[in-house]
Amino acid sequence: MSTHTFILNGKQTTVECQDDLRLLWVLRDLLGVTGPKYGCGLDVCKACTCHINGKAFNPCSVPVSDIKSTDEITTIEGLPATVGKPLHPMQEAWLELDVPQCGYCQPGQIMAAVALVNEKGSSITDADLDEIRNICRCGTYARIREAIKTAASQM
Amino acid sequence: MTEVVAREDPATADVVVREDHATAHAVSRRRFIGYLIAGPTLIAAAPQFIAPPSARAAGLPTHQPVDDYDLSDMLNEAAAPTSGLITVVVNQDGTVSFALPRAEVGQGITTAVAMTIADEIGLPLSKVNITLADARPELNWNQLTGGSNSMHSIFYPVRAAAAIAKGQLLAAASNILQEPADDLSVVGDSVQAPSGSKVSIATLATKARVTKTRKASALLSGDTYTLVGTPHKRIDGLDIVTGRKQFAMDLKVPNALPTMVCRPPTINGSASKVNNLAQVKAMPGITDVVLIPHTPFVAGGVAVRGQTFGQCIDAVRALDVTWTPGAPAGLSDDTVKKELQSTQLPLPPALPTGQTLESDFTFYFRPGDPLETNCAVANVTATSAEVWSSLKSPIWAKEQLVTILGLPLDAITVHVAQGGGSFGRHLFADAAFEAAAISKAMGKPVKLMWHRTDNFRQGRTHPMAISKVRVQYSGSTVTALNQSHASVATDFSMGFGEIISATLATLPNANSDGYSQTVFNLTQQVPYNFGPVTQLLNEAYTYDTFNTGSTRNIYSPDVVTAIELMVDQTAKAMKMDPVAFRRAYLRDSRLLAVLNAVAKAGNWGRAMPAGTAQGVALHAEYKGACAALVEIDCTPQTVNRSIPDAYTGPRVTKVVVAVDVGLAVNPLGLQAQMMGGAMDGIANALTYSLHLKDGYFLEASWDNAYYTREWNTPFEVQVIVMPPTTGRPGGAGELGVAPAMAATACAYARATGKMPTEFPINHNLPLGFTPYPTTPSIPPSPTDGLAHAY
Numbered sequence: 001m002s003t004h005t006f007i008l009n010g011k012q013t014t015v016e017c018q019d020d021l022r023l024l025w026v027l028r029d030l031l032g033v034t035g036p037k038y039g040c041g042l043d044v045c046k047a048c049t050c051h052i053n054g055k056a057f058n059p060c061s062v063p064v065s066d067i068k069s070t071d072e073i074t075t076i077e078g079l080p081a082t083v084g085k086p087l088h089p090m091q092e093a094w095l096e097l098d099v100p101q102c103g104y105c106q107p108g109q110i111m112a113a114v115a116l117v118n119e120k121g122s123s124i125t126d127a128d129l130d131e132i133r134n135i136c137r138c139g140t141y142a143r144i145r146e147a148i149k150t151a152a153s154q155m
Numbered sequence: 156m157t158e159v160v161a162r163e164d165p166a167t168a169d170v171v172v173r174e175d176h177a178t179a180h181a182v183s184r185r186r187f188i189g190y191l192i193a194g195p196t197l198i199a200a201a202p203q204f205i206a207p208p209s210a211r212a213a214g215l216p217t218h219q220p221v222d223d224y225d226l227s228d229m230l231n232e233a234a235a236p237t238s239g240l241i242t243v244v245v246n247q248d249g250t251v252s253f254a255l256p257r258a259e260v261g262q263g264i265t266t267a268v269a270m271t272i273a274d275e276i277g278l279p280l281s282k283v284n285i286t287l288a289d290a291r292p293e294l295n296w297n298q299l300t301g302g303s304n305s306m307h308s309i310f311y312p313v314r315a316a317a318a319i320a321k322g323q324l325l326a327a328a329s330n331i332l333q334e335p336a337d338d339l340s341v342v343g344d345s346v347q348a349p350s351g352s353k354v355s356i357a358t359l360a361t362k363a364r365v366t367k368t369r370k371a372s373a374l375l376s377g378d379t380y381t382l383v384g385t386p387h388k389r390i391d392g393l394d395i396v397t398g399r400k401q402f403a404m405d406l407k408v409p410n411a412l413p414t415m416v417c418r419p420p421t422i423n424g425s426a427s428k429v430n431n432l433a434q435v436k437a438m439p440g441i442t443d444v445v446l447i448p449h450t451p452f453v454a455g456g457v458a459v460r461g462q463t464f465g466q467c468i469d470a471v472r473a474l475d476v477t478w479t480p481g482a483p484a485g486l487s488d489d490t491v492k493k494e495l496q497s498t499q500l501p502l503p504p505a506l507p508t509g510q511t512l513e514s515d516f517t518f519y520f521r522p523g524d525p526l527e528t529n530c531a532v533a534n535v536t537a538t539s540a541e542v543w544s545s546l547k548s549p550i551w552a553k554e555q556l557v558t559i560l561g562l563p564l565d566a567i568t569v570h571v572a573q574g575g576g577s578f579g580r581h582l583f584a585d586a587a588f589e590a591a592a593i594s595k596a597m598g599k600p601v602k603l604m605w606h607r608t609d610n611f612r613q614g615r616t617h618p619m620a621i622s623k624v625r626v627q628y629s630g631s632t633v634t635a636l637n638q639s640h641a642s643v644a645t646d647f648s649m650g651f652g653e654i655i656s657a658t659l660a661t662l663p664n665a666n667s668d669g670y671s672q673t674v675f676n677l678t679q680q681v682p683y684n685f686g687p688v689t690q691l692l693n694e695a696y697t698y699d700t701f702n703t704g705s706t707r708n709i710y711s712p713d714v715v716t717a718i719e720l721m722v723d724q725t726a727k728a729m730k731m732d733p734v735a736f737r738r739a740y741l742r743d744s745r746l747l748a749v750l751n752a753v754a755k756a757g758n759w760g761r762a763m764p765a766g767t768a769q770g771v772a773l774h775a776e777y778k779g780a781c782a783a784l785v786e787i788d789c790t791p792q793t794v795n796r797s798i799p800d801a802y803t804g805p806r807v808t809k810v811v812v813a814v815d816v817g818l819a820v821n822p823l824g825l826q827a828q829m830m831g832g833a834m835d836g837i838a839n840a841l842t843y844s845l846h847l848k849d850g851y852f853l854e855a856s857w858d859n860a861y862y863t864r865e866w867n868t869p870f871e872v873q874v875i876v877m878p879p880t881t882g883r884p885g886g887a888g889e890l891g892v893a894p895a896m897a898a899t900a901c902a903y904a905r906a907t908g909k910m911p912t913e914f915p916i917n918h919n920l921p922l923g924f925t926p927y928p929t930t931p932s933i934p935p936s937p938t939d940g941l942a943h944a945y
Contacts, residue, residue: 025465034405035398040607061940076398102261103395104575137526139834142872
């Protein structure tokens with residue numbers, strides 16, 4: 001057991017746990033932050049996608065000891081605050097197009113989409129969208145693609 | 156892009172119309188007797204029985220029993236007698252609440268039911284709260300979420316209960332306002348008189364209550380709707396996009412610590428001995444390690460409970476367990492296929508004259524799981540049990556827990572959690588049963604979650620099947636179609652959602668003879684005038700050899716794909732265009748209308764480059780009709796795209812679906828279901844399967860089992876919602892799968908010039924991944940996540 005400190009959704013956060021515990025379980029099981037979902041634990045399905053210093057990553061595959069005290073971790077719960085609004089434009093687009101079905105993968109989808117647009121800029125191409133690896137087993141892909149294109153013009 | 160367009164002019168082709176409109180309309184205008192239930196606020200209940208008679212067909216050149224009475228009719232009639240126990244409650248804050256006796260797993264029924272109630276009473280949608288009812292055994296067959304039957308069975312009872320509530324609100328307001336009830340209406344959050352005087356629904360909630368349950372009559376509002384039939388966004392949309400929607404693993408139940416199970420190296424193996432119990436118990440964070448025997452209702456293995464799931468994963472991987480192999484040990488794709496071939500019933504004798512086309516098709520095992528893995532929270536003590544899980548058969552789950560736990564029925568509470576998808580998976584209560592058994596064995600609350608690898612390797616699948624189709628024709632007339640379908644048994648041991656039908660399903664041969672045959676015969680249909688038609692089913696293996704289930708659309712995707720491919724072959728042999736051929740032979744006006752809609756919107760017959768093609772297919776089920784037009788790209792530059800750890804292959808570039816469900820309560824939600832169904836259909840046709848080898852499935856991750864990913868997604872998906880036809884909502888959740896799968900297969904055949912016969916088409920290509928070992932039972936958690944940040 002050791003002490004781990006990082007910035008979670010804008011707040012300095014400290015947790016006691018073993019070094020190799022993956023960050024997803026620190027968030028969900030120890031800190032009660034349940035927006036990031038478990039879908040595989042293998043860095044494949046991307047349901048747990050969060051941001052580290054603004055970049056998308058999968059906490060199921062990162063030992064907590066890899067996180068530095070200055071690292072800013074953002075989960076879906078903290079996404080609106082990054083733009084200082086009640087909802088991020090990506091969330092607005094998601095609602096506008098009624099993207100979700102069951103909703104289980106959607107926090108991860110939104111976090112991945114925000115990072116993709118931040119990386120690629122406002123003109124998102126189909127080739128860019130094809131790089132998204134997040135699984136949606138309900139098959140909402142068509143609306144996801146439309147929502148990302150919509151939000152990209154507003155980010 | 157998506158859009159709702161008006162229906163095209165009805166086609167003039169020569170078809171026999173199936174008339175089932177009149178009865179539903181008659182019901183919707185009927186005055187009926189319901190109940191006012193004694194309570195602290197206004198509680199209204201539906202009448203006990205509203206079930207219009209089933210559809211009747213005219214005499215037809217091709218006629219099948221399913222034309223007269225289908226699975227939807229059966230489920231509807233089963234639900235009807237207890238519809239009087241369905242209640243809406245008016246609350247003191249002016250809202251109306253309804254505990255829905257069905258499961259929400261993404262299909263959008265909470266939104267559709269909220270719209271229905273709000274519409275009937277005249278309230279804004281935001282004033283209606285929908286929760287999921289706990290298991291209520293008194294509802295018998297009326298808490299089963301299956302057969303895409305939820306809206307079909309509950310639409311009228313819900314409207315009736317809402318109409319009773321509204322009638323009582325108006326009566327109470329009439330007393331207060333001293334105005335005739337007939338002059339009053341619900342406006343916003345109040346009941347209002349023409350004079351402008353009004354009283355709030357919040358006030359009326361208690362004023363309108365009754366102290367003694369009594370009968371009450373009301374008149375349904377008829378077929379003029381305000382909300383029903385117009386697109387509405389999901390009522391849980393905001394909770395979803397903010398991460399606030401709670402699934403079973405997000406519930407905070409005191410002391411219910413993370414729990415996982417080390418599972419056997421072959422399907423349905425059993426743990427016989429733990430060889431390093433003390434060592435694993437001493438691992439960081441681990442509180443309990445218990446051997447859970449494999450029983451008919453509990454998969455079992457060695458359960459570990461710990462402070463975090465991460466520690467559980469480490470413990471599962473550290474376990475050294477001696478296993479007894481399961482029944483499928485040694486079986487592989489090839490041996491199962493041979494068994495299916497020996498099981499397959501012979502086709503009836505061929506007609507002596509005319510031409511014959513015949514082909515065999517194989518459909519490999521494919522996963523039946525949602526993204527949320529099997530999971531449940533359970534707290535079992537010596538005298539009580541409480542369970543939380545996404546359950547589509549919660550009554551059966553509760554009743555079966557009596558024998559699993561040895562507790563009386565009234566000591567067991569079963570909560571239905573919001574489900575992270577289902578696709579038929581949650582008809583079974585595997586996680587709930589296993590969590591309860593583990594909680595009992597440990598004497599502590601548990602939060603059980605299956606690893607993804609367990610879901611693929613030990614989870615439920617769409618059973619492997621083969622199908623033989625023979626078409627005979629003479630000149631320009633099809634004279635017969637015969638189909639013989641042989642499938643690994645589909646497990647129906649949840650029965651129809653309660654203990655009696657569930658127990659019956661486990662008796663020798665009853666699963667196959669009683670349930671599979673019933674479901675097959677009440678759902679499968681050849682919608683063409685092909686003269687005498689037979690569709691036969693036979694099953695191999697007992698229902699519990701493999702872990703199977705009613706995966707989304709059950710038999711239809713495979714059965715319809717086999718038929719529609721042969722329809723295209725027949726059209727080709729007759730030198731007819733596939734759409735023109737279907738128009739000529741269809742025997743259902745609603746199918747003809749959806750076919751015409753996709754042909755027009757999809758620009759059927761447009762010139763396309765070599766290696767690309769269109770395909771079209773259709774299917775009627777759940778009192779609905781659906782057609783899909785698909786465009787596929789099979790050119791080498793598309794097929795050979797290279798994406799790391801992925802299967803690319805042919806790409807469906809465009810899908811146009813037209814759907815007629817009789818009455819689309821929420822067209823936006825219906826479109827979503829068709830899009831999802833199309834993604835499943837594409838996966839089933841092109842990419843998604845499990846390879847059985849020596850008693851286990853090689854796939855262990857989403858990068859092994861290739862469900863549709865973004866790089867397989869069509870660039871354009873259009874869903875056309877047809878205007879109301881029957882006036883009554885049919886089923887939506889499964890309807891799109893079969894047409895989309897079949898249309899994809901037909902498009903592939905036309906693009907490549909070769910009819911596919913093995914599904915998915917990539918199944919017998921060299922394996923695209925290195926299988927994870929079976930021991931340890933789950934892979935290690937990666938550590939290099941930061942290297943992939945973007």
